[in-house]
């Protein structure tokens with residue numbers, strides 16, 4: 001066995017130099033993926049967990065340079081779902097076997113604590129066997145506490161990059177890496193199952209910033225790690241920047257599976273967008289979660305973080321069936337259940 005893979009398996013770690021070497025070539029990919037699959041199987045077998053993604057609002061007060069729903073994008077169509085629409089998405093999703101609902105949105109002040117808590121409570125009352133995951137960006141510690149008390153189980157907040165200078169390149173002045181990291185630590189302390197992650201190949205990312213991302217994740221010890229290729233959106237300042245690479249995303253999934261053997265790692269929509277079989281390859285590189293879309297069809301195209309996003313025209317039931325087939329063809333099986341971390 002290759003010396004890196006051998007060390008990774010024994011120590012769940014590598015030196016900075018070794019990570020840089022592993023990421024800089026495709027030489028180790030085959031062994032890396034085979035070994036990642038073995039680790040994944042040890043804890044999760046061939047099971048795939050599904051999360052029903054409900055995109056509750058395309059309004060956002062932030063202006064991240066990479067994102068299609070940034071506040072300065074005057075071409076973006078804005079919508080927010082009503083509480084009734086969100087409940088309807090859950091009803092539909094429950095019938096399709098979803099036992100986790102992910103409420104994701106831009107940082108939209110309309111969804112204040114009162115409104116969000118009441119929605120979370122309504123979902124937990126009606127579906128006590130389901131987990132509620134929130135992905136609503138940066139909020140105060142008090143807000144995270146209220147939402148947790150209302151019944152939210154998990155929270156997703158990607159750190160995007162752990163390098164100060166790179167963070168500045170991706171975000172305007174009024175956002176900061178320290179504030180993002182503060183949010184993530186608060187979420188963990190409060191008791192959420194916490195997810196972080198980053199885009200692969202975002203403008204200014206280097207092997208060195210990726211090493212920092214990995215070190216930050218090791219310090220945070222998140223339960224979930226979401227990564228996907230950066231994809232351009234025509235109405236952002238980064239419109240001319242090249243997309244991230246699928247190969248690097250897969251390599252990172254393989255590495256993350258070794259560093260975080262029990263983590264929940266999704267094979268993301270961005271990976272499915274950059275390549276027709278991207279999500280299947282993500283599973284074969286060590287991922288164990290997929291997050292199909294439960295948002296109402298008429299808003300799908302409006303939640304456009306990047307160009308050419310897949311599944312914007314497909315009913316939730318179609319996506320569920322499609323993914324079932326895709327996973328089965330790859331030797332995996334979607335399970336009905338909350339899909340908590342091993």
Ligand code: 5AD
Nearest residue numbers: 066067158199229230231270305306
């Ligand atoms: N390409 C890929 N991923 C993106 N995200 C936002 N914009 C893009 C883009 N252009 C990711 C960010 C964010 C998550 C919800 O979507 O990492 O945290």
Ligand code: FES
Nearest residue numbers: 311314319322323
């Ligand atoms: Fe949506 Fe295949 S997962 S159409």
